[in-house]
Amino acid sequence: xxxxxxxxxxxxxxxxxxxxxxxxxxxxxxxxxxxxxxxxxxxxxxxxxxxxxxxxxxxxxxxxxxxxxxxxxxxxxxxxxxxxxxxxxxxxxxxxxxxxxxxxxxxxxxxxxxxxxxxxxxxxxxxxxxxxxxxxxxxxxxxxxxxxxxxxxxxxxxxxxxxxxxxxxxxxxxxxxxxxxxxxxxxxxxxxxxxxxxxxxxxxxxxxxxxxxxxxxxxxxxxxxxxxxxxxxxxxxxxxxxxxxxxxxxxxxxxxxxxxxxxxxxxxxxxxxxxxxxxxxxxxxxxxxxxxxxxxxxxxxxxxxxxxxxxxxxxxxxxxxxxxxxxx
Numbered sequence: 001x002x003x004x005x006x007x008x009x010x011x012x013x014x015x016x017x018x019x020x021x022x023x024x025x026x027x028x029x030x031x032x033x034x035x036x037x038x039x040x041x042x043x044x045x046x047x048x049x050x051x052x053x054x055x056x057x058x059x060x061x062x063x064x065x066x067x068x069x070x071x072x073x074x075x076x077x078x079x080x081x082x083x084x085x086x087x088x089x090x091x092x093x094x095x096x097x098x099x100x101x102x103x104x105x106x107x108x109x110x111x112x113x114x115x116x117x118x119x120x121x122x123x124x125x126x127x128x129x130x131x132x133x134x135x136x137x138x139x140x141x142x143x144x145x146x147x148x149x150x151x152x153x154x155x156x157x158x159x160x161x162x163x164x165x166x167x168x169x170x171x172x173x174x175x176x177x178x179x180x181x182x183x184x185x186x187x188x189x190x191x192x193x194x195x196x197x198x199x200x201x202x203x204x205x206x207x208x209x210x211x212x213x214x215x216x217x218x219x220x221x222x223x224x225x226x227x228x229x230x231x232x233x234x235x236x237x238x239x240x241x242x243x244x245x246x247x248x249x250x251x252x253x254x255x256x257x258x259x260x261x262x263x264x265x266x267x268x269x270x271x272x273x274x275x276x277x278x279x280x281x282x283x284x285x286x287x288x289x290x291x292x293x294x295x296x297x298x299x300x301x302x303x304x305x306x307x308x309x310x311x312x313x314x315x316x317x318x319x320x321x322x323x324x325x326x327x328x
């Protein structure tokens with residue numbers, strides 16, 4: 001009797017689809033995929049919201065008679081509503097530097113050092129410098145792309161909203177979120193978080209310290225703003241109208257003065273029983289303003305951006321130097 005036998009079928013190897021992203025790029029994007037997805041969502045949703053709100057602002061303004069009617073002459077309630085919408089969006093965008101510093105910068109190196117990932121990577125034929133450059137490059141590109149897109153759109157929105165919002169463009173909601181400042185400030189605070197993480201080597205501790213460090217940075221930055229350019233000075237009659245050069249300007253200081261140019265504090269003679277007589281005896285005839293013209297806004301912003309960029313480069317160099325010398 002013969003038996004029928006089937007030839008053994010060899011198991012074919014399962015073919016897996018090759019990854020399009022490999023090596024350190026795959027590792028870095030996988031480690032920080034939460035921040036990556038959050039940034040992508042912020043770009044898409046934030047851009048759509050800014051574009052929509054700008055359109056709504058222009059529709060409401062045109063319905064109220066603008067530009068035939070100046071922004072100061074339209075309905076006060078509408079003006080407040082338009083200003084509030086812009087300030088709300090600007091404040092949300094203004095949180096980006098802090099969020100990047102805490103959730104990307106602080107754990108970027110400290111998490112790898114704390115969990116042993118840095119030691120594992122650098123023992124797999126990957127030079128430490130290459131690992132550092134990939135990590136830092138990923139953070140810099142992600143922060144730059146996100147803030148550049150949203151900052152550009154918010155600047156576009158600000159130019160449309162300017163007739164209806166606060167004339168003090170040195171406020172953080174305007175100055176810090178438009179032009180080049182948002183991008184460079186986000187890079188600086190992210191770099192600050194990276195350095196703190198490289199020093200303390202504990203992710204949670206680094207995130208906490210970065211929060212307080214970012215707060216200190218904003219305080220110092222607000223103090224430095226008026227010193228980034230030289231204010232202009234204008235004198236005009238004490239009881240006269242403001243000259244046209246003050247339109248859109250930001251007042252830095254205010255004086256009262258004589259025709260010869262001698263200056264007194266603005267409260268001089270205010271408490272005197274005969275204020276006019278006191279001023280007449282001193283020869284005070286002019287109101288004197290130190291101010292920044294609107295045309296100086298770009299100078300102030302680019303000066304601030306340059307200082308932040310230099311400080312960012314110094315912090316990143318410090319992070320590389322410190323991490324290369326550390327034992328994992």
